[in-house]
Amino acid sequence: MPAVKEFWVTGIWKFSDKKVSLKKLLDLAEEWEKDSDILRKHGEYLEIYVRKVSKDQHGIGFVLAPFTVDDPLDNSPQEKEKLGRRRYNDYFEEMTDTLKKLFGNGFVGWDISYPTYIVKGVL
Numbered sequence: 001m002p003a004v005k006e007f008w009v010t011g012i013w014k015f016s017d018k019k020v021s022l023k024k025l026l027d028l029a030e031e032w033e034k035d036s037d038i039l040r041k042h043g044e045y046l047e048i049y050v051r052k053v054s055k056d057q058h059g060i061g062f063v064l065a066p067f068t069v070d071d072p073l074d075n076s077p078q079e080k081e082k083l084g085r086r087r088y089n090d091y092f093e094e095m096t097d098t099l100k101k102l103f104g105n106g107f108v109g110w111d112i113s114y115p116t117y118i119v120k121g122v123l
Helices: 022-034 037-042 077-106
Strands: 004-006 009-016 044-054 057-065 107-113 116-118
Touching: 009 044, 009 077, 022 044, 022 057, 037 077, 077 107
Parallel strands: none
Antiparallel strands: 004 116, 009 057, 009 107, 044 057
16 A cells, blocks of 8 residues: 555654653643644544653654644645645744743754655554
């Protein structure tokens, strides 16, 4: 089966175990899943989870559909790609600023990309 290009943002926000507890990350992920001002502007989480990233880091991983219910459904693939790219950039900028303010150097990085190619998945 060939890879299917989807208009999804995928990635993980990384945090130091020494400065940010696992409980805090789980609480934050649950808060994002339920209600997020940032997401109302930039899309909807299809998947969100917390996992070990390295020996001394955990991360909040996600799959984000960068569209909202207010977006027109009849956009061409090119228009969808442009809108998704703009939402990805806006989401990335706002989230990195927010996480830096919340956690300082407890927020250690990210691995995030748009678009994502799905070969096989549950989404």
